[in-house]
Amino acid sequence: MIETDILIIGGGPAGMTAALKAADNSAQVIIIEKYHQLGGQLIKQTHRFFGSKKEQAGIRGIEIAKQLTNRIKEHENINVYTEATAQGYYEDGVLTVSHNNKFIKIKPKKIIVATGASEKMLGFENNDLPGVYGAGAVQTLMNLYGILPGERVIMVGAGNIGLIVSYQLLQAGVKVAAVIEASGKIGGYLVHASKIRRAGVPIYTNHSIKKAIGEKSVQAAEVVKLDDNWNEIQGSEKIIKADTICLAVGLRPLTDLLIQAGCEMAYIPELGGDVPIRDDNLKTTNNNIFVAGDSGGIEEATAAMLEGEIAGLKAVSEVGHIDSNIFTELKRLKDELKKLRSGPEGKVIRQGIKKARGDSNAGKNRYTHLR
Amino acid sequence: MRIKEHPVLEFKRDKEITFTYNGKKIKAYEGETIAASLYASGIRVLKASSKYERPRGLFCAIGNCSSCHMVVDGVPNVKTCITKVEQGMIVQEEVGKGDIID
Amino acid sequence: MLERTGIPTSDDINSILPDEERLKKGPVAVIECFREIPCDPCYFSCPFEAINEFDDINDKPDLDFDKCTGCQNCIANCPGLAIFVVDYNNSMVTIPYEFLPLPKKGDIVAGLNRKGEKVCDAKVVKIKDPEKNDKTAVITLKVPTEYLMEVRNIKVGDQDGR
Numbered sequence: 041m042i043e044t045d046i047l048i049i050g051g052g053p054a055g056m057t058a059a060l061k062a063a064d065n066s067a068q069v070i071i072i073e074k075y076h077q078l079g080g081q082l083i084k085q086t087h088r089f090f091g092s093k094k095e096q097a098g099i100r101g102i103e104i105a106k107q108l109t110n111r112i113k114e115h116e117n118i119n120v121y122t123e124a125t126a127q128g129y130y131e132d133g134v135l136t137v138s139h140n141n142k143f144i145k146i147k148p149k150k151i152i153v154a155t156g157a158s159e160k161m162l163g164f165e166n167n168d169l170p171g172v173y174g175a176g177a178v179q180t181l182m183n184l185y186g187i188l189p190g191e192r193v194i195m196v197g198a199g200n201i202g203l204i205v206s207y208q209l210l211q212a213g214v215k216v217a218a219v220i221e222a223s224g225k226i227g228g229y230l231v232h233a234s235k236i237r238r239a240g241v242p243i244y245t246n247h248s249i250k251k252a253i254g255e256k257s258v259q260a261a262e263v264v265k266l267d268d269n270w271n272e273i274q275g276s277e278k279i280i281k282a283d284t285i286c287l288a289v290g291l292r293p294l295t296d297l298l299i300q301a302g303c304e305m306a307y308i309p310e311l312g313g314d315v316p317i318r319d320d321n322l323k324t325t326n327n328n329i330f331v332a333g334d335s336g337g338i339e340e341a342t343a344a345m346l347e348g349e350i351a352g353l354k355a356v357s358e359v360g361h362i363d364s365n366i367f368t369e370l371k372r373l374k375d376e377l378k379k380l381r382s383g384p385e386g387k388v389i390r391q392g393i394k395k396a397r398g399d400s401n402a403g404k405n406r407y408t409h410l411r
Numbered sequence: 412m413r414i415k416e417h418p419v420l421e422f423k424r425d426k427e428i429t430f431t432y433n434g435k436k437i438k439a440y441e442g443e444t445i446a447a448s449l450y451a452s453g454i455r456v457l458k459a460s461s462k463y464e465r466p467r468g469l470f471c472a473i474g475n476c477s478s479c480h481m482v483v484d485g486v487p488n489v490k491t492c493i494t495k496v497e498q499g500m501i502v503q504e505e506v507g508k509g510d511i512i513d
Numbered sequence: 514m515l516e517r518t519g520i521p522t523s524d525d526i527n528s529i530l531p532d533e534e535r536l537k538k539g540p541v542a543v544i545e546c547f548r549e550i551p552c553d554p555c556y557f558s559c560p561f562e563a564i565n566e567f568d569d570i571n572d573k574p575d576l577d578f579d580k581c582t583g584c585q586n587c588i589a590n591c592p593g594l595a596i597f598v599v600d601y602n603n604s605m606v607t608i609p610y611e612f613l614p615l616p617k618k619g620d621i622v623a624g625l626n627r628k629g630e631k632v633c634d635a636k637v638v639k640i641k642d643p644e645k646n647d648k649t650a651v652i653t654l655k656v657p658t659e660y661l662m663e664v665r666n667i668k669v670g671d672q673d674g675r
Binding site: 087088089090091092093097098099100103210211213224225226229230231232233234235236237238239240241243245342379380381382383384385386 | 518548557570611625627647648
Binding site: 188 | 412413414417418419420424443444447450451455456457460465466467468469470471472473474475478492493
């Protein structure tokens with residue numbers, strides 16, 4: 041049995057900042073990460089980050105990942121297990137983990153779940169053909185392994201991920217035939233859209249993909265125009281030549297562990313799906329379990345890093361390492377996060393967060409697997 | 412195809428290794444995953460689905476979806492998207508659901 | 514419109530341009546950022562404090578054209594690559610560029626508008642080494658005056674698929 045102060049599940053941006061914040065305040069910290077390296081999705085983000093300069097804005101995601109990883113490696117209070125997958129949480133507060141073909145047991149005082157998100161899938165004919173990928177897969181191939189995912193791509197989805205990955209495809213030397221978006225407007229930041237438009241990439245709003253065409257792998261895609269009620273307009277089908285169809289149709293929080301641990305959950309579409317009910321210090325309905333980053337609600341990396349710091353700090357304040365500065369710092373971080381979310385881009389998130397605090401509306405929909 | 416020059420990234424390809432895929436020798440670099448190396452060699456179809464034999468290849472590339480299962484050194488259902496290549500590995504296309512090793 | 518196409522309209526552009534008198538005084542930054550998003554590195558990047566301090570991180574950048582000298586420091590610091598510097602008197606525009614191949618000083622390249630269409634030839638007058646700006650090249654182009662407010666990207670030589 042391995043004992044520790046704070047166990048962090050997931051070594052992406054939220055998990056890493058939580059670990060550093062807690063460890064800087066004298067807690068003993070363990071991070072378990074299922075991939076072979078820390079960094080989560082940051083390790084594929086070649087673009088400069090938005091948000092506040094004080095919270096790494098202007099720096100490329102890959103660089104942020106390197107800086108955080110190095111700080112963690114050098115920190116004597118943090119132990120990292122990579123290729124380690126959490127298996128389950130038990131009533132006695134033990135978390136079981138599979139690591140190097142061994143089954144290990146960890147008993148932490150506090151847990152921070154920072155398991156991130158997974159990509160949503162889109163249903164269309166032949167969506168299982170080789171050449172149809174999630175946006176993350178395209179980034180993994182291009183940016184981690186330096187391998188072209190294809191030569192001519194159709195991007196489905198004009199949210200930030202669809203727009204950013206389109207730009208990254210162009211940088212890798214891949215032609216982006218089109219970006220198609222089912223709704224009537226571009227969902228991502230317009231500066232991202234402008235960058236790809238001035239590189240000649242068309243964006244077709246009110247379009248969806250009907251089928252992938254090809255025998256052994258993708259050779260083309262049939263797209264169709266949608267009316268204002270999301271119905272296909274008959275006769276508007278168009279064939280676009282492509283050898284790759286990249287799906288960037290949204291993310292949903294990875295909450296299996298939270299559900300299994302019995303945390304109260306609610307389905308909150310504004311946050312991408314089922315999320316745990318939590319207070320504004322990110323504590324779930326289990327007094328010893330916190331959540332940070334996309335696993336609590338789909339947002340983006342800057343918010344994830346701030347949430348990691350908040351959860352890490354609050355957790356450490358509950359394991360006996362109390363310093364009066366912690367509370368001032370906690371307030372500062374929560375204010376930063378509030379400011380980040382205060383503009384028009386944050387409207388939907390704000391609505392979701394309110395519900396996730398267990399306010400009246402979400403109350404009716406709360407559920408838990410605890411008997 | 413491997414990206415040779417990139418405006419932001421540098422790819423370290425120090426050690427060249429070879430492995431076999433369905434009997435064919437494939438060139439790869441240390442640090443690549445099996446699936447990535449196969450893709451770089453133009454191989455995008457990694458297996459056939461177990462019931463309808465539809466072609467399958469990478470989908471998530473991060474170990475979640477199981478679209479990339481192959482038989483590696485006799486072991487079936489290996490997630491080739493998160494398994495690093497090693498010199499002399501024997502990689503084969505999986506037929507059906509793979510056999511349990513005795 | 515911008516939400517549908519990703520392309521700023523002429524009204525959008527006019528809302529962030531200085532007047533003709535200022536344009537004729539010397540180079541000036543043109544910040545093509547039209548929506549309130551949480552982002553503030555531009556403010557921190559200006560050595561002349563020409564971009565006013567953000568009250569709220571979601572504010573659009575507010576540029577004081579009189580303080581701006583067109584020094585180009587902001588161009589590589591904008592995460593959205595949305596800032597350009599226009600030099601009316603010399604008919605030159607400076608753009609951020611993160612693609613390969615990079616052009617060389619003196620090259621003639623295609624000047625592309627915001628839709629990615631070629632509108633003119635552009636001569637590369639200066640190119641700042643991308644290594645100096647974390648891989649973002651900053652390229653100054655000489656273009657015909659009538660395209661000064663159009664050219665925002667380039668195409669170098671015969672690039673397959675870029």
